[in-house]
Amino acid sequence: MSLPQVDITPEIVAEHGLTSDEYKTVLDILGRAPNITELGIFSVMWSEHCSYKSSRVWLKTLPTEGPQVIQGPGENAGVVDIGDGDAAVFKIESHNHPSFIEPYQGAATGVGGIMRDVFTMGARPIANLNALRFGEPAHAKTRHLVSGVVAGIGGYGNCMGIPTVGGEVNFDKAYNGNILVNAMTVGLARTDKIFYSKASGIGNPVVYVGSKTGRDGIHGATMASAEFSEDSEEKRPTVQVGDPFTEKLLLEACLELMATDAIVSIQDMGAAGLTSSSVEMADKGGVGIELELDKVPMREEGMTPYELMLSESQERMLMVLKPGREAEAKAIFDKWELDFAVVGTVTDTGNLTLKWYGETAGEIPVAPLVDASPMYERPWEPTPSSPVVKSEDVASSLSAGAALKKLMASPDLCSRRWIWEQYDHLIGGETVQTPGAADSAIVRLPGKSKALAVTVDCTPRYCLADPITGGAQAVAEAWRNITATGAKPLAITNNMNFGNPERPRIMGQFVGAVKGMSAAAKTLDFPVVSGNVSLYNETNGEAILPTPVIGGVGLIEDAANSVGLGLTETGLILILIGE
Amino acid sequence: MKAAITVFPGTNRERDMADALERASGTRPTMVWHGERDLSGYDLIVVPGGFSYGDYLRCGAMAGNSPILRAVKEQADRGVTVLGVCNGFQILTETGLLPGVLLRNAGLKFICKMTHIRCEKSAAPFTGKLTQGQVSRVAVAHNEGNYYADDETLDMLEGEGRVVFRYCDDRGNVSDATNLNGSQRNIAGIVNKRGNVLGMMPHPENAIDPMAGGTEGLPIFQSLATAILA
Amino acid sequence: MKANVTVTLKRGVLDPQGKAIGHALEGLGFDGIGEVRQGKLIEVELAETDRAKAEAALDEMCRKLLANTVIEDYRIEIAE
Amino acid sequence: MKANVTVTLKRGVLDPQGKAIGHALEGLGFDGIGEVRQGKLIEVELAETDRAKAEAALDEMCRKLLANTVIEDYRIEIAE
Numbered sequence: 023m024s025l026p027q028v029d030i031t032p033e034i035v036a037e038h039g040l041t042s043d044e045y046k047t048v049l050d051i052l053g054r055a056p057n058i059t060e061l062g063i064f065s066v067m068w069s070e071h072c073s074y075k076s077s078r079v080w081l082k083t084l085p086t087e088g089p090q091v092i093q094g095p096g097e098n099a100g101v102v103d104i105g106d107g108d109a110a111v112f113k114i115e116s117h118n119h120p121s122f123i124e125p126y127q128g129a130a131t132g133v134g135g136i137m138r139d140v141f142t143m144g145a146r147p148i149a150n151l152n153a154l155r156f157g158e159p160a161h162a163k164t165r166h167l168v169s170g171v172v173a174g175i176g177g178y179g180n181c182m183g184i185p186t187v188g189g190e191v192n193f194d195k196a197y198n199g200n201i202l203v204n205a206m207t208v209g210l211a212r213t214d215k216i217f218y219s220k221a222s223g224i225g226n227p228v229v230y231v232g233s234k235t236g237r238d239g240i241h242g243a244t245m246a247s248a249e250f251s252e253d254s255e256e257k258r259p260t261v262q263v264g265d266p267f268t269e270k271l272l273l274e275a276c277l278e279l280m281a282t283d284a285i286v287s288i289q290d291m292g293a294a295g296l297t298s299s300s301v302e303m304a305d306k307g308g309v310g311i312e313l314e315l316d317k318v319p320m321r322e323e324g325m326t327p328y329e330l331m332l333s334e335s336q337e338r339m340l341m342v343l344k345p346g347r348e349a350e351a352k353a354i355f356d357k358w359e360l361d362f363a364v365v366g367t368v369t370d371t372g373n374l375t376l377k378w379y380g381e382t383a384g385e386i387p388v389a390p391l392v393d394a395s396p397m398y399e400r401p402w403e404p405t406p407s408s409p410v411v412k413s414e415d416v417a418s419s420l421s422a423g424a425a426l427k428k429l430m431a432s433p434d435l436c437s438r439r440w441i442w443e444q445y446d447h448l449i450g451g452e453t454v455q456t457p458g459a460a461d462s463a464i465v466r467l468p469g470k471s472k473a474l475a476v477t478v479d480c481t482p483r484y485c486l487a488d489p490i491t492g493g494a495q496a497v498a499e500a501w502r503n504i505t506a507t508g509a510k511p512l513a514i515t516n517n518m519n520f521g522n523p524e525r526p527r528i529m530g531q532f533v534g535a536v537k538g539m540s541a542a543a544k545t546l547d548f549p550v551v552s553g554n555v556s557l558y559n560e561t562n563g564e565a566i567l568p569t570p571v572i573g574g575v576g577l578i579e580d581a582a583n584s585v586g587l588g589l590t591e592t593g594l595i596l597i598l599i600g601e
Numbered sequence: 602m603k604a605a606i607t608v609f610p611g612t613n614r615e616r617d618m619a620d621a622l623e624r625a626s627g628t629r630p631t632m633v634w635h636g637e638r639d640l641s642g643y644d645l646i647v648v649p650g651g652f653s654y655g656d657y658l659r660c661g662a663m664a665g666n667s668p669i670l671r672a673v674k675e676q677a678d679r680g681v682t683v684l685g686v687c688n689g690f691q692i693l694t695e696t697g698l699l700p701g702v703l704l705r706n707a708g709l710k711f712i713c714k715m716t717h718i719r720c721e722k723s724a725a726p727f728t729g730k731l732t733q734g735q736v737s738r739v740a741v742a743h744n745e746g747n748y749y750a751d752d753e754t755l756d757m758l759e760g761e762g763r764v765v766f767r768y769c770d771d772r773g774n775v776s777d778a779t780n781l782n783g784s785q786r787n788i789a790g791i792v793n794k795r796g797n798v799l800g801m802m803p804h805p806e807n808a809i810d811p812m813a814g815g816t817e818g819l820p821i822f823q824s825l826a827t828a829i830l831a
Numbered sequence: 832m833k834a835n836v837t838v839t840l841k842r843g844v845l846d847p848q849g850k851a852i853g854h855a856l857e858g859l860g861f862d863g864i865g866e867v868r869q870g871k872l873i874e875v876e877l878a879e880t881d882r883a884k885a886e887a888a889l890d891e892m893c894r895k896l897l898a899n900t901v902i903e904d905y906r907i908e909i910a911e
Numbered sequence: 912m913k914a915n916v917t918v919t920l921k922r923g924v925l926d927p928q929g930k931a932i933g934h935a936l937e938g939l940g941f942d943g944i945g946e947v948r949q950g951k952l953i954e955v956e957l958a959e960t961d962r963a964k965a966e967a968a969l970d971e972m973c974r975k976l977l978a979n980t981v982i983e984d985y986r987i988e989i990a991e
């Protein structure tokens with residue numbers, strides 16, 4: 023079990039996606055050259071995905087506060103007060119690239135990931151939503167992608183027993199080579215039982231629970247380096263297979279343990295696995311964490327510290343427990359037939375220390391690793407304004423009736439029943455407004471009369487024409503969809519899907535959308551409490567349409583008063599309001 | 602009424618079921634973990650819906666082999682009332698308590714919607730409160746609900762009056778068009794020979810609330826409450 | 832010892848998945864596709880070193896769990 | 912011509928079904944169960960009579976539809 027020795031060549035640094043400036047910072051922080059495991063950790067932590075290096079400057083400008091906000095962006099999910107000691111916990115997340123490569127598993131693991139974000143905070147998920155973007159219907163791949171993605175979302179959510187109650191779908195050729203799969207989960211917690219990721223208590227045990235760690239998602243390019251050549255001809259898959267059954271057990275086990283007071287903090291192992299969970303927990307608490315990597319439950323033989331730190335295996339969590347509570351916690355995870363291992367301790371060193379059968383396999387000071395994470399003010403160009411099209415100027419040869427038929431049959435407007443019938447939207451018996459029945463779905467709180475109104479919205483073609491107006495419109499639409507059911511809008515989560523931010527035109531779209539979103543959210547008192555950014559959505563230099571998806575949550579005190587779209591009896595009067 | 606609901610790893614409609622039973626009978630059922638081996642003392646045992654063991658290998662196969670199912674079988678043999686819904690129906694066929702199997706839906710897709718079923722037989726303990734031919738609007742949510750048995754078995758079921766529910770339209774017409782999952786002869790629910798074990802794919806427990814799903818599933822639970830309390 | 836168990840639907844039992852695959856293959860332009868059936872392959876590693884004993888155990892596994900003999904046939908192959 | 916195509920998850924890819932089956936076999940009292948993996952078996956009937964051509968067609972079917980080579984391997988066996 024000796025540690026593999028790998029020379030850190032400029033090629034290896036480049037394969038890890040670090041620029042030479044970024045690598046210089048690594049050398050400064052460590053005061054020496056990193057070993058391969060440490061290099062991998064820097065690479066993951068400073069990736070776009072974890073560090074938000076292109077977007078952070080702008081995301082800071084979003085309004086995130088309000089009397090209803092208990093937790094804004096920065097935790098696993100946002101938390102909003104909904105009265106009577108109840109809280110709504112929610113977030114949206116993208117799984118675009120994996121869903122294009124393997125639609126079923128990609129979409130499924132996306133749903134699994136976002137549910138973990140929510141139940142990590144102590145909330146039981148009560149509703150899932152999804153925002154989907156596909157290429158043209160006639161494109162050779164579209165059918166296969168639509169059916170795979172929908173089946174994958176259903177497959178995971180249905181097995182978990184969480185109703186999938188809403189979503190939206192668009193088709194445009196800009197997504198031919200890069201579909202978007204954004205999944206949102208809304209959960210329910212008690213305001214005095216919210217769990218956070220901040221590690222504390224020097225000497226407290228760090229515990230690993232869930233599935234075993236395999237070599238999932240460890241980047242192919244890196245693996246091909248000489249020292250990992252064992253089977254380098256077989257490129258490592260970058261798509262994980264989801265295991266909703268295990269996640270259901272993980273959900274129940276975590277909630278059971280959360281009902282005790284044994285947990286100090288908890289963090290799910292998302293995209294960057296053990297690395298980001300341990301670093302974030304340590305950084306938030308201003309402490310160090312020592313991990314004995316040989317104690318991590320492993321699915322395969324011969325795994326290295328590098329692989330353990332970078333694996334993206336799903337259905338895992340890291341927790342800090344109060345001292346002496348390990349046995350009680352283990353009993354719960356044993357009952358649910360999940361792995362449980364004490365893998366480390368909280369330390370006062372401020373370092374992430376990695377041990378491998380007693381040997382030190384890596385040591386990185388946490389604060390500099392996080393603080394020095396790159397942040398770029400990417401150059402951007404404002405989107406040139408397009409001429410406003412007046413309806414009077416658009417000649418149409420179609421009669422109103424024919425136009426209506428054409429609209430109803432168009433891919434962007436036709437019925438979505440084919441999709442939502444593949445999702446269990448009835449489980450729980452609380453779905454008061456089902457998909458298609460109202461402008462937002464209404465899901466009642468178990469045992470209560472109040473309910474949450476939930477919706478996801480974005481109109482990418484507006485955002486392409488004018489990102490500022492488009493960004494604002496998405497927020498306004500979510501707000502309208504919630505108010506239209508009789509609920510009061512509370513807060514939003516957002517999923518910023520854009521092309522390559524290194525291109526000033528694309529960065530301009532991003533900046534515009536943030537500005538518009540910000541303005542609308544401020545005006546409507548509809549703060550952003552969580553979100554996700556997905557950049558580099560391009561194929562062969564063709565970017566997707568700018569797609570800032572808004573997930574909105576509102577509250578209605580009595581679900582019986584919620585209003586749907588249906589005309590329930592004859593003789594009703596139709597009223598048009600607004601401009 | 603003392604009712605038990607079995608809970609396997611992956612079961613997920615146990616709370617819906619408990620709510621329905623409580624609404625009809627006034628008492629909250631007991632949740633029984635799959636590791637238990639004794640189910641004596643209950644008047645009713647319900648194997649609820651969900652994805653026991655992830656539906657891996659075959660729906661219901663692993664749960665059907667679990668220790669608690671042996672206990673369910675024992676009680677069923679003694680005449681205790683047993684209801685299996687959705688995954689519960691799949692489990693009961695896997696154990697042989699009910700004949701046939703549930704194959705993948707003919708359309709190869711998961712189906713979740715409100716649908717109609719026709720009661721073919723009004724009899725205690727499951728359908729005493731329904732009349733023969735009565736149509737109920739209930740939920741379905743399944744991927745493997747396509748009831749299959751060989752012709753001989755089907756003829757026997759029909760002959761013995763053991764087909765309890767069929768998929769139909771809102772007026773009770775049974776046809777291919779109302780057969781949402783490809784089931785042989787539109788079968789949605791059957792009983793065992795003795796009449797104390799019922800398996801059905803639809804979810805009456807998601808039709809007990811005027812605000813969510815309507816209340817047409819309730820009579821089944823009221824039938825149970827009446828039959829068992831009596 | 833390693834064994835491969837294949838579980839296939841009995842002849843006469845409808846196989847909608849197989850049918851759908853056949854259709855899809857035709858849709859992709861493949862000609863002369865006859866019947867397509869889908870089954871399961873289960874690879875099991877066994878500590879047992881006695882071939883006959885392994886086969887007996889596998890047969891029992893199939894009857895008890897791996898196959899539903901109402902609709903499925905199974906075949907056991909010991910790989911090494 | 913008849914062919915058997917087996918599609919299995921690549922080594923290293925999580926196989927939740929296989930894992931659950933292994934557990935269940937142990938639960939049933941079978942000893943010495945090592946790794947269990949589940950794959951698909953697809954039986955295809957082809958009008959093609961030339962073996963090499965059939966193999967080429969099957970290979971294309973696998974790459975295009977029957978397997979997703981990102982996570983799966985496939986094996987083709989011509990039965991007769």
Ligand SMILES: Nc1ncnc2c1ncn2[C@@H]1O[C@H](COP(=O)(O)OP(=O)(O)O)[C@@H](O)[C@H]1O
Nearest residue numbers: 152187188189190191438441442457458459461
């Ligand atoms: N991907 C999806 N998943 C679940 N439900 C969806 C999805 N797409 C659309 N829906 C549902 O279909 C209905 C109609 O969708 P949409 O046309 O986008 O409505 P609207 O324009 O009123 O927001 C809504 O109830 C919506 O929640």
